Amino acid sequence: xxxxxxxxxxxxxxxxxxxxxxxxxxxxxxxxxxxxxxxxxxxxxxxxxxxxxxxxxxxxxxxxxxxxxxxxxxxxxxxxxxxxxxxxxxxxxxxxxxxxxxxxxxxxxxxxxxxxxxxxxxxxxxxxxxxxxxxxxxxxxxxxxxxxxxxxxxxxxxxxxxxxxxxxxxxxxxxxxxxxxxxxxxxxxxxxxxxxxxxxxxxxxxxxxxxxxxxxxxxxxxxxxxxxxxxxxxxxxxxxxxxxxxxxxxxxxxxxxxxxxxxxxxxxxxxxxxxxxx
Amino acid sequence: xxxxxxxxxxxxxxxxxxxxxxxxxxxxxxxxxxxxxxxxxxxxxxxxxxxxxxxxxxxxxxxxxxxxxxxxxxxxxxxxxxxxxxxxxxxxxxxxxxxxxxxxxxxxxxxxxxxxxxxxxxxxxxxxxxxxxxxxxxxxxxxxxxxxxxxxxxxxxxxxxxxxxxxxxxxxxxxxxxxxxxxxxxxxxxxxxxxxxxxxxxxxxxxxxxxxxxxxxxxxxxxxxxxxxxxxxxxxxxxxxxxxxxxxxxxxxxxxxxxxxxxxxxxxxxxxxxxxxxxxxxxxxxxxxxxxxxxxxxxxxxxxxxxxxxxxxxxxxxxxxxxxxxxxxxxxxx
Numbered sequence: 001x002x003x004x005x006x007x008x009x010x011x012x013x014x015x016x017x018x019x020x021x022x023x024x025x026x027x028x029x030x031x032x033x034x035x036x037x038x039x040x041x042x043x044x045x046x047x048x049x050x051x052x053x054x055x056x057x058x059x060x061x062x063x064x065x066x067x068x069x070x071x072x073x074x075x076x077x078x079x080x081x082x083x084x085x086x087x088x089x090x091x092x093x094x095x096x097x098x099x100x101x102x103x104x105x106x107x108x109x110x111x112x113x114x115x116x117x118x119x120x121x122x123x124x125x126x127x128x129x130x131x132x133x134x135x136x137x138x139x140x141x142x143x144x145x146x147x148x149x150x151x152x153x154x155x156x157x158x159x160x161x162x163x164x165x166x167x168x169x170x171x172x173x174x175x176x177x178x179x180x181x182x183x184x185x186x187x188x189x190x191x192x193x194x195x196x197x198x199x200x201x202x203x204x205x206x207x208x209x210x211x212x213x214x215x216x217x218x219x220x221x222x223x224x225x226x227x228x229x230x231x232x233x234x235x236x237x238x239x240x241x242x243x244x245x246x247x248x249x250x251x252x253x254x255x256x257x258x259x260x261x262x263x264x265x266x267x268x269x270x271x272x273x274x275x276x277x278x
Numbered sequence: 279x280x281x282x283x284x285x286x287x288x289x290x291x292x293x294x295x296x297x298x299x300x301x302x303x304x305x306x307x308x309x310x311x312x313x314x315x316x317x318x319x320x321x322x323x324x325x326x327x328x329x330x331x332x333x334x335x336x337x338x339x340x341x342x343x344x345x346x347x348x349x350x351x352x353x354x355x356x357x358x359x360x361x362x363x364x365x366x367x368x369x370x371x372x373x374x375x376x377x378x379x380x381x382x383x384x385x386x387x388x389x390x391x392x393x394x395x396x397x398x399x400x401x402x403x404x405x406x407x408x409x410x411x412x413x414x415x416x417x418x419x420x421x422x423x424x425x426x427x428x429x430x431x432x433x434x435x436x437x438x439x440x441x442x443x444x445x446x447x448x449x450x451x452x453x454x455x456x457x458x459x460x461x462x463x464x465x466x467x468x469x470x471x472x473x474x475x476x477x478x479x480x481x482x483x484x485x486x487x488x489x490x491x492x493x494x495x496x497x498x499x500x501x502x503x504x505x506x507x508x509x510x511x512x513x514x515x516x517x518x519x520x521x522x523x524x525x526x527x528x529x530x531x532x533x534x535x536x537x538x539x540x541x542x543x544x545x546x547x548x549x550x551x552x553x554x555x556x557x558x559x560x561x562x563x564x565x566x567x568x569x570x571x572x573x574x575x576x577x578x579x580x581x582x583x584x585x586x587x588x589x590x591x592x593x594x595x596x597x598x599x600x601x602x603x604x605x606x607x608x609x610x611x612x
Contacts (some may be wrong), residue, residue, distance in 0.1 A: 168363035171330050176377040176428075177351030190367040 025156040030252070034058070034245035042241060057242040058250075063245065064236050069222065070229030075254075077139050077225055078207040081146045085203040086196060089149035093158025094184040097170075108159065111152040119212070127216055131192055142210065142225070148208060154199045161192040197265045204258055208251075226251050280341030280431040280464060281306045282327060287336035289322055289488075296322040297509040298488035300336070300402050304432070309458045309465045311479030313472055315511065319488040320468045322573060327466065329353050340431050345481075355427035360437040362417045371405040371418050377428045395423040399457065407579055415446040422457065425446075432464040451478055472512045476500060484508045502599075505607035506536065509599060515541050515566050525578045527551045529595050535609055536601045541566065543577035543597040546583055550592030555583050 029046060038057045043050075061067055096104050130141045149155045165188070173183045189196065211227035212262040218224055224232070235249045289297040295386045296319040304310035312320045313543040326337055329350035337346045343351045356377075356475040364373050372379075374395055388460055396402050399419040409417055418438060438454075440445045455478060458465055469475055475482050476496045483493045484507075492504040494591035503509035509517045517538045520528070525537040528551060546567060554559055557568040567575040583589045600609040 103559075112495060166361055166363065168359040168361050170358070171350075171361065172363040172365075173380075174330065175328060175350045175355070175357055176380045178380055182380070188363060 002144075014212065018093055027252070027256075030245050030248055034242055034249045036242040038240055038242050043210045057240075057246040060237075060240070060243045061233060061246040061250065065229050065232045065247070066221075067226070067229050067247060070224050070226045071250065071254075073139075073223060074226040076210055077142050078204055080139070080143045081150065081207040082200050082203045084143065084146035085150035085154060086200050088147060089151075089154035089199060090158045090170060090189060090192075090196065091151050091184060092155045093160075094162055094188050096155070097188075098161040098180055098183075108156065111156050114152040115156075122211070123216065136217050137219045137223065138217075139223065142207070142213055146203070150203050154203065157199060158194060160191065161195040162188055165191055194265060197262050201258060201262045208255055232236070281308075281339075282464060282466060283339040283433050284327070285337045285339070287323075287326060287338065288334045289319075289326055289331060290334055293580040295488050296603070297326065297333075300485075300488070300490055302483055302490055302493065304464055304466050305481075306464055307462045309455075309467060309478065309480045310483060311467045311475040311481070312352060312483045312485055313469055313475035313511075314485035316470055318485045320470075320485050321436055322488075323485070324436050324466060324468050327353075327432075328355055328357050328434050341441070354428075354431045355434055356428055356430040356432075357434040357436065358418075358421045358425050358438045360440055362409070362421040362438075362441075364417055364420055364424075366409055368408050369408055370401060370412070373409065373420055374401075374405075374423045374427055376424060381428075391427045391429075392423075395427040398426060399423045399453070399461070413446075414442045415450055418442065418450055419453075422454075422530050426461070429501055432466065435465060435467040437469055438467070440469070440471065447474075454478060473514070476512065485503060502608070503538075504608050506538065506601040509538050509601065515576065517541075518544065518573050519601075520572065521603075527571070528592065529598070531600060532609070532612070534603045536603050538599040538601055539573075539593050539597060541574045543593045544573055545592050546575055546581075547592045548579055548590045550590030552593045553589055555585050555587050555589055557603075558582050558585050 028048070032048060033042075033052050034057055035053050035055065036057065037052070037054045038060045096107055099107065126141070127136070130136050130144075135141055135144075145151075169187055169191075170183055173187050178186070209227060210225070211231070214225045214228050215231075218228065221232075229246075230247045230251055234244055237243055280335060284300050284302045288295070298319075300323060302310075302312075302321075302323075302468060312323060314320045327340075329345070329348060329352075333346060337344055339345065340353055340355065356368055365376065368376065371392060374392045375388050378391060380528050383391075390407075393402075396405060399422045401416065401419045401423055404412060404416065409420065412420065420440070421521045432456050439450050442450060446539075451474060454467075466603060467478060469478075476499075479496060481493060481495055482499045484491045484499060486507050492499055492508045496504075499508060500512050503512065503517075506519070510519070517540050520531065520537040520539070522531055522533065522535065522537075525531045529537070532536050553569040553571045553573070555567055556570055559566040560566075560579050560582070563579050564576055565579040567582060567589075569575065569589070573591055575591065595611070601607065602609055
């Protein structure tokens with residue numbers, strides 16, 4: 001072990017614990033708060049375990065707002081958005097790799113520029129466009145950005161990952177007569193699996209937590225996604241914070257679950273994918 | 279199997295000329311080794327033949343076909359890369375079968391050809407392993423099997439032994455030679471290692487700065503180098519070059535020429551020209567004796583002189599080569 005590693009090794013655990021506590025505490029208070037009786041005033045001091053423990057707030061949350069439907073809606077939107085975003089972003093990233101040279105540099109530059117544009121700056125023109133297309137009050141405006149890879153960041157992430165592959169692998173594939181699509185499917189994608197999972201997770205979080213776009217595009221409550229359902233909950237019973245927190249737990253749980261499932265893939269040392277033939 | 283012929287091939291990368299009018303032929307069933315220092319254009323040459331780089335001028339023929347403008351897959355050549363380029367997510371069997379599967383060959387054909395190729399290069403025992411579970415030599419065998427399985431018109435080998443340790447390299451060199459004898463394929467093998475070139479090739483092409491300096495059998499190229507570059511590049515230690523002044527102590531040479539003598543032809547001989555031993559390097563059974571006359575002699579290690587001592591040095595005139603001082607071209611003794 002080198003000296004630097006040894007020094008860092010001693011500090012690593014306490015630092016990791018401190019970071020974990022800082023991130024877990026809010027989640028814990030959200031969970032413990034949701035297990036209080038509905039209508040109770042907030043405790044004066046932080047309360048790790050409420051007494052008495054009650055799940056009534058969850059019943060109330062589902063009674064007040066159709067959270068089940070909103071959850072299903074969010075799942076449908078995410079199920080359409082995530083695979084589409086991964087597909088388009090990975091294909092675009094691979095296309096950039098094959099393009100190489102000046103054209104690639106220009107497109108990477110443009111992707112960076114697009115990354116700098118705040119989403120809010122595009123809200124009005126986007127809304128006008130979707131209204132002109134007659135697609136407001138449908139899920140189409142929520143899914144449509146996935147046709148562009150959802151974010152230039154995801155495209156660039158794939159591009160950088162593909163660039164790390166030894167060029168000889170793709171050259172060997174070219175010599176065997178593979179088409180660019182075939183190279184993407186049979187050589188590129190299997191070798192960037194951790195990145196694919198990371199992008200899928202990020203796209204899921206983005207879709208799941210998307211509040212602003214459903215707010216401006218959706219009018220029919222039956223089409224509402226979960227963030228809009230939470231807002232309705234807040235509007236209907238603003239001071240009943242155990243019920244609000246119960247809704248928040250329902251909204252957060254799938255993301256935590258998705259991360260728990262995904263992390264074993266990108267934290268696991270997959271030597272097959274990591275070894276790149278050198 | 280087919281011959282490969284390059285005719286006046288030029289390739290530039292921006293301002294850099296990688297290939298400068300290369301004329302070269304690998305005859306049918308021949309193992310042609312292209313050797314040269316780093317950056318001389320030898321890998322570019324191979325990539326141009328494979329179609330991975332487009333040539334700027336000239337033509338490339340494989341067999342009777344002009345393949346200059348054909349895409350890589352249509353040229354029907356197999357390439358073995360320096361880094362092996364095995365697909366890490368596939369097993370050895372899948373790697374070998376890759377080209378056949380891509381071409382949608384029937385499963386029975388794939389099975390038979392994979393069995394045949396893996397038998398030929400000796401990878402039968404680890405067909406179900408992944409490349410990262412193999413040693414360098416085993417990976418190289420798999421890469422060879424993948425090249426063989428398609429039965430191409432020619433094989434292109436881009437420094438396939440340079441990532442191997444010394445022992446495995448020697449073993450694989452012998453394997454390559456045996457394989458070539460067995461299948462009788464046209465092979466173009468690129469290397470920067472002159473020992474590999476001399477031991478492996480039916481013929482050798484020496485490349486420098488994008489130009490072919492000499493093509494010939496190992497004996498021809500080593501024994502009668504066409505110019506000073508080829509003479510200096512092949513051989514360990516490198517050939518001694520003596521200016522007319524230095525050479526005069528041994529033999530008179532024409533004005534404007536340089537004398538070249540290989541270290542193994544320099545004799546440590548009491549009756550020779552007196553010289554002092556500056557340094558002695560022992561390399562196994564041989565010793566390289568550096569003399570103050572600007573000469574290096576290769577002698578048996580057990581008869582090496584002591585460092586700092588005085589010796590006599592000499593060589594036969596007929597073993598010496600003459601090169602033009604200005605152009606480096608070979609000149610004959612008169």
